[in-house]
Amino acid sequence: MAEKILVVEDDRNLLDTLKYNLQREGYNVVTAMDGEAALEVARREKPALIMLDVMLPGMDGLEVCRILRAEMTVPILMLTARATETDKIVGLEVGADDYLTKPFSVRELLARVRAMLRRVKMNARTEVVADAVRVGDVEIDTLRHTVTRGGSPLVLTPKEYDLLVFLSRNGGIPFSREQLLDRVWGYDYAGDTRTVDVHVRWLRQKIEEDPSSPSHLLTVRGTGYKLEV
Numbered sequence: 001m002a003e004k005i006l007v008v009e010d011d012r013n014l015l016d017t018l019k020y021n022l023q024r025e026g027y028n029v030v031t032a033m034d035g036e037a038a039l040e041v042a043r044r045e046k047p048a049l050i051m052l053d054v055m056l057p058g059m060d061g062l063e064v065c066r067i068l069r070a071e072m073t074v075p076i077l078m079l080t081a082r083a084t085e086t087d088k089i090v091g092l093e094v095g096a097d098d099y100l101t102k103p104f105s106v107r108e109l110l111a112r113v114r115a116m117l118r119r120v121k122m123n124a125r126t127e128v129v130a131d132a133v134r135v136g137d138v139e140i141d142t143l144r145h146t147v148t149r150g151g152s153p154l155v156l157t158p159k160e161y162d163l164l165v166f167l168s169r170n171g172g173i174p175f176s177r178e179q180l181l182d183r184v185w186g187y188d189y190a191g192d193t194r195t196v197d198v199h200v201r202w203l204r205q206k207i208e209e210d211p212s213s214p215s216h217l218l219t220v221r222g223t224g225y226k227l228e229v
Contacts, residue, residue, distance in 0.1 A: 035059025
């Protein structure tokens with residue numbers, strides 16, 4: 001069965017272009033042109049991935065992303081005409097897994113889509129045989145796809161979860177930001193490593209007793225990050 005992708009874009013020409021190219025790759029594409037419609041379609045169709053424009057009429061893409069992330073763990077790829085680092089970070093912080101800055105090539109877009117969907121499939125396959133892992137008072141149950149801290153459930157975005165699972169399976173081993181982009185995001189992110197820093201910061205907020213002085217998710221000076229389990 002073809003994987004379903006929801007494309008949310010208010011530019012009709014771009015929407016049609018994206019839909020055409022995704023369908024040509026074999027995906028089942030559903031669309032929306034504003035925020036309210038995006039929420040309705042996402043809840044009804046339960047897509048495998050959502051491509052979400054930031055600048056939408058009425059409810060903007062950031063608010064849509066925030067609402068969707070509270071309801072589901074579907075991967076979200078933000079599309080933005082804003083090229084500043086701050087705007088990109090805001091998108092990540094409301095729950096997006098990745099972003100593309102307009103204008104972008106169809107080839108790059110399709111590569112991102114394939115990587116995100118491939119990562120979801122890989123996690124589904126490997127987690128069936130994986131055991132629970134403890135990091136302090138945090139327990140990661142990859143069979144049930146749950147994370148708890150002190151027995152209380154934690155709500156993680158898909159990429160926060162992927163990053164935590166990857167680091168926990170490689171406890172104590174330091175990884176550079178570039179390595180984490182390759183292993184967790186599944187592609188070369190063209191040198192923009194801020195994505196990793198944002199996700200590490202938000203993970204620390206959720207799993208550390210004192211996020212400003214972490215005891216598990218550590219920065220390795222001159223290298224990147226490691227997780228002490």
